[in-house]
Amino acid sequence: RHLSLQHLNLRLLNQRHLSLQHRNLRHLSSLHPWMVPAYQHATASLQSLVIATALLDGGLDTEEAIAASMLETDFQIDRWGEVEWQHTLDRARLSADVAAATLMVREIRTLERERQATAAQQ
Numbered sequence: 001r002h003l004s005l006q007h008l009n010l011r012l013l014n015q016r017h018l019s020l021q022h023r024n025l026r027h028l029s030s031l032h033p034w035m036v037p038a039y040q041h042a043t044a045s046l047q048s049l050v051i052a053t054a055l056l057d058g059g060l061d062t063e064e065a066i067a068a069s070m071l072e073t074d075f076q077i078d079r080w081g082e083v084e085w086q087h088t089l090d091r092a093r094l095s096a097d098v099a100a101a102t103l104m105v106r107e108i109r110t111l112e113r114e115r116q117a118t119a120a121q122q
Contacts, residue, residue: 024049032108042101045069045094055098056105062098069094 028039035056042052046069055065067074070091077087 024053027053032112035105035108038101038104038108042098045097045101052101056102062095062102065098066091066094 028036031039039052039056042056043049046052046055046065048069051060051065051068054060055062060068073087073090
């Protein structure tokens with residue numbers, strides 16, 4: 001009985017995982033092609049597709065996304081102390097990378113809205 005419940009739980013987790021993968025794929029497929037590299041860059045920089053998507057879709061601002069991404073690092077700093085130059089440099093790099101991805105997505109969305117408005121006027 002225990003084995004069958006464990007197997008059922010694993011099947012449910014796999015189904016949820018597949019559902020989430022399909023939802024993420026649909027979302028990423030709906031993006032303007034030039035946005036995809038920005039999403040990839042933000043995901044790699046923040047080390048999380050969830051945080052990157054929340055940031056680039058407007059659910060988080062830049063500081064919130066960076067704070068969420070650096071949660072483990074901040075915990076370790078609180079516990080063991082900071083290597084000033086390294087942690088400061090890491091945070092600055094992360095801020096620059098996130099800002100670049102965010103700026104690219106915002107600019108593409110602005111251009112798309114302008115293009116749609118122009119097309120609607122014609």
